Amino acid sequence: MGSAMGPNIRRERQRLRWSQSRLAREISRAAGIAGDPVGRQGISRWETGKRTPREWLPFLAAALGVPVETLSGPPAPAEPHVPTLADFLPPEDPLERLGGRTGGRVGGGQVDDLRRRVHGLRLADDFLAGGDLIRPALRDLRRAVRMYREHSFSELTGRRLLACIAELAQISGWIASDAGRYEEAEHIYRLGLSAAAQAGDRTLAGNLAGSLAYQLSNTGRESDGLDLARAALDGAGPHALPKARALYGDRLAWSATKAGGTGNAQAAMRALGEAGEALAQDSEGTESPGYLYWVDAGELRVMEARVYTELRRPLRAVPLLRGVLDAYDATHTREMALYLSWLAVAYADANEPEEAAVTADRMFTLAADLASERTAERGRLVLARLAEFREVPEVRAVLRSHAA
Template sequence: MTRLPAWAVRLRTKRLDKGWSQKDMAKEIVEHADALGVRMPERNSLIRSIKGWEAGEHRPRHPYPMLYARVFGTDEEALFGDPLEPSYRSPAEVLAAVMPEHDLLGPESDAHGRRRIDMGTVTDLSGRVHGLRLADDVLGGDDLIGPAFRELDAAVRLYRENTHDETVGRALLGIIGEYAQIAGWIASDAGQEHQAVQSYRLGISAAREAGDHTLESNILGSLAYLVANTGDPREGAELALTSLDALKPWSPARARALAWDRVAWAHAREGNAQAAIRSLGESETALAGEYGQEPPSYLYWVNAGELQIMEARVFTELRRPLRAVPLLTKVLDRYDAAHARELSLYLSWLAVALIDANEPEEAARTARRMLDLCADIASDRMTQRVRIVLQRLNVYQDVPEVRAVLTGYPFTA
């Protein structure tokens, strides 16, 4: 499969970000065309054209670039510019753009009142940051963002305002990196994307200074995931490939598997199916290579089940529901319901895959379970997924089971 043109990726990504089907897209185009007095072809013909454009088979001609720009509230150049994409930036170029402009971890110039920090303090902080990760398993970002950033700030001040030997200093930097990763993850769940990016950048800087390649890769991968979802998928792919490059041959298998998963997801968001599927295979191979290695505590959640979920999400993003539905169904049947947000998020992907498979009744049942489960979860990420599912279900509003969901949960519409 050849690489999709940049404009084709943009058209598809922007439509999916709106939660629209290709039928919805045709409706939006027709409405804007009617307002301008532009005649449109028969609706099914327009839907076929939309499919062809998103597949990169041929470039839209006048008046469609103008109509697309109006539908998405942007200009034609932003959608259809630079058709010849440059190659990915090198990892060094990506890191140069990501690293903070100023040294955020340098010691305070005033040494008055400093105390000596030992490994006992590091051990205590390690337990606290892991406790924060476990809390994130059951609570939403809105509930945790305040405590998370207070903990991160306290760890940075502890490092900058006190003294320590080289070993303790390196360990403290690793703790700061771990705090920055989970704080960034929590901020992204709360919809605070700028705060998440700044936290990740601090964490990458701390991990690099500590010489912790595995931690650096983990934080870069988290940033890649955020950018692929909320920004430019191509930049997300560059960051994901950089996270992979940060690892060493002796890095833990779970770290390598997770890095490949992030690469697969970013490629799927780009619309690069071949690269995404190849990366999924690399992830599975990497995890199978774990022979008694002791992974860092922050990779506790990486296992075969989670990799299967990511695989299913990649196939859903690529609109291949026949691959996605069996995988998601198998894993979710045994998923821990105590992790309500994650289970709800994964159910949202199953609902979308079922919609793509033209199974509206089963999609409605899955959506109802998702909505009941996530009702009290304070997560912007979950709110966005709910909106997408309901918008996608709206195509089937004449189906009784779907109509019951759409009318039964008006507060989420």
């Protein structure tokens, strides 16, 4: 019976767009029991057929709003699996609470302090590279996870702490990725995705999923990146905040572009259009989470230009990139260098090697002292593209100066 019941439980949970942790909490409420005796791992074991709900079955059915027979009957005919965010959660719960609670009690003030630390890291990331920020970011993340696992707190404080851990994981994962520590960044992103799911914050979960999708798409795992970017957009639902939908569309456009193929190129352009439409619905009266502060029309133009560059459509990309760079804050050195790298490639694609060389030289000058693997990788790509024009004197000079 367990093997038939598992797929039914999973199907009904996904129908409600609930995480496994959310279902565990709803079962406890249906049973009138305080705490979380089932837990996410318990739900996972039921869904994989390793265990059966037994005495929990009536409460499970009540929580899902279906008759017991819907769960205990034969599974519905299998349909092609569409990846959801739940597929990308860690196999075990990295935030499992420890018994004993020897660390004291956490109050709202401590969570507020942690939230300020998260915001400070975000602001610092605008000016500093991943190699400069990785140590304080990981130190804060470890401290926050220990706080959650070892301390006691109210239910409300626990949810706020989970949300803080998720936000801290997003910026820490981004910093680790910029430092070239991709495996560690993926682990951090998945931890944050688990925290956001347990906090019931779909917007934050989508932000983490989009960040991880971006890394996967840039590090040779284009198919996984595209699946995750789509799951982030689908998981947000049609009523997500305008800025959040714009961000998810932005990430999906890039993942589709990197995946290649005519169909994905068309999907990328559709995603860009939908992201622009979503952002146009944002107004001053719409309150968005602080971590979406950077999502604006300028950032969407940058992504549009990058997509056009990747698709080898320089006549579209060059004007967009030049417009963005003319208006961009020059103190954001890493982003300036990255955008210049795209412009250099677009000039090369337009058969303008002299302009490409001038732009590349400016990019390398800005990136010289940055501890960022993103800019280093872009630099290698720019040099490879310029090498096709090595007979042009301006290009040859850039290659000699920056080949190392």
